[in-house]
C-alpha cells in the first residue's frame with residue numbers, strides 16, 4: 193500500500209519538532225497548522241502553549257522559529273501578530289510532492305488506506321413497495337451512495353442494505369383485490385422493452401391497482417373484512433397469499449431498478465433486504481427483550497420506555513415492539529435488523545441514511561439495542577439524518593397541483609435542461625455535437641447536477657430543489673466542475689508532442705502555488721470527509737479546486753509558456769488537477785465527460 197505524505201503533514205511534523213525543542217514540555221503538542229492567505233500556512237498553537245507555560249507568546253514563537261529547519265521544505269518562517277507563525281514552503285517541495293502523488297502507481301493520488309478500517313453496514317435508498325418513490329428517497333440514495341464510495345475508497349468494508357418497505361397491513365387490501373381481479377398485474381413478456389419503459393409500466397400498474405383497491409376498500413364493508421383476513425393469512429405465512437405478495441415486490445423492484453438506473457446508481461439485488469426479511473427473527477427479538485426486562489408488557493403490548501422521551505401530557509412515549517394483537521411493526525423489524533447486522537454481518541458500524549423526521553424512531557431503537565447489549569462501545573449506530581427537500585418557494589416539494597412530483601419526470605427534466613445548456617455552450621464554442629451526444633451529455637450533466645445540489649448542502653439541512661440553479665454554468669454546481677475537467681482534458685489533448693512532466697527546479701507563479709497547495713490537501717480532505725460522512729466537504733473542496741484551476745489558466749499560459757519546461761510543468765498541473773477532479777467526482781457518483 194503506497195501513500196504519499198502531504199506537504200501539510202510534513203510541515204506539521206517539522207513545526208512539532210521545533211516546538212518540543214524550544215519547549216520540552218510541549219513534546220506532543222499540536223502546532224495547529226492552517227492554510228492561510230498571508231503565507232502558505234499559519235500555526236496558531238503557540239498562544240495556548242505559552243499561556244500554559246506562563247511564557248511570553250512572542251518570545252516562545254521566536255524560540256520555535258530558531259529551531260525550525262529551513263531549506264528543502266520550509267523556505268521561510270516568521271513570527272507574526274501576538275505569536276503566530278507564518279510558514280512559506282519552497283516551490284521545489286510543492287512540485288516534488290505533487291510529482292510523488294502523480295506517480296503513485298496505485299492511482300490513489302496519495303490517499304492512504306486506513307489500517308484500522310472495519311465493516312460498515314449502510315442502510316440507504318429504501319423506497320416502499322407498491323408506492324411511488326419521492327424526493328426523500330432520492331436524497332437517501334444520493335447521499336448514501338456517495339458516503340459509501342468515500343468509505344470504500346478509504347479502505348472501509350461496506351455492505352449495503354436497502355431496507356425497503358415491503359410489509360404491512362396495506363398488502364391485505366392489495367392482495368385481496370388482485371385475487372378478485374387476477375389479470376390486473378399480467379404482463380406480455382416483451383424482451384424489447386428497456387429498463388426504463390418496463391419501470392414506468394410497472395409503476396403505472398401498481399398505481400392503478402392501489403387506487404382501485406383503495407376505492408373498493410373504502411366503499412365496501414365486506415371487502416374490508418376480506419382484506420383484513422388477508423392480512424392475517426399473509427402474517428401466518430399462507431402460501432398463496434405470500435406468492436401474490438411476492439408479485440407486488442417483484443413488480444416494484446422493476447420500477448426501483450429503472451429509477452436507480454436513471455440515477456446512474458448501482459444497486460445490487462442481494463442488498464435489497466426489506467422489512468419482511470426480518471420476519472423470522474421478530475418473535476425471538478421480542479422474547480429476548482422481554483426476558484432481559486428491556487421491554488415490558490403494557491396494555492397487552494410489548495413496549496420499551498425512556499425517561500427522557502415524553503409526549504404532550506408528559507406521559508412517556510414508548511417504543512412498540514409488539515402490538516397487543518401480536519403483530520410486529522417497523523420497530524421490531526429495525527431491532528431484528530440490528531441483530532442481523534451486528535452478529536450476522538459482523539458490522540462495527542451501522543449507518544442509516546434516513547430522513548431527519550425519523551430521528552425519534554432511531555433514538556429509541558438504538559437505545560433499546562444498547563440496553564439489550566446488541567450495540568456497545570465497540571459497535572456503534574449512527575443516524576445520518578437529512579433534511580426535507582423544498583420547492584423553490586421554500587415549501588415541501590410538490591407539483592403546482594399539490595401532488596408529489598414523480599421522480600422519473602424530475603430526472604428527465606434535469607437531463608433535458610442540461611441538454612439545452614450543453615447545446616448552447618457547444619454552439620457558442622463552435623463545437624459540433626450530434627443529437628445523440630447532446631442527449632448523452634445532457635443526462636451526465638443533468639443527473640450530476642441533481643446529485644451535486646443534494647450533496648453540496650450539508651445533509652442535516654433542508655435544501656431547495658431549484659433546477660435552474662442546479663444546471664447553471666457558473667457558481668457552485670457540478671456543471672462548473674465538469675467543464676473545468678473537460679477544459680483541462682482539452683488542453684492536454686491539444687498539447688501535441690509536449691508531455692506533462694514535473695520540473696521541481698522551476699519557480700512557481702502565485703496561481704500555480706495556490707493550485708498546488710490545494711491539490712496537496714486532497715488526501716487529508718477525503719479521509720476527513722469519509723470519517724465524518726460529510727460529502728459536502730468534498731464538494732466544497734472540488735469547487736475550490738476548479739476555481740484555482742480557473743485562476744491558473746487566467747494567469748499562466750500553458751501551451752504558450754516561456755519555456756518548454758514550463759509548458760511541461762503546467763501540463764503536469766493540468767493533468768494532476770484533472771485526475772483529482774475526476775477521482776473526487778467519482779466518489780460523489782458523478783460522471784466527468786471527456787468533452788463538453
Ligand code: ARG
Pocket residue numbers: 315318319320355356357526544546
Ligand atoms: N422505507 C422507509 C421510508 O420510506 C425508510 C427505511 C429506513 N431504514 C430503516 N432501517 N428503517 O420511510
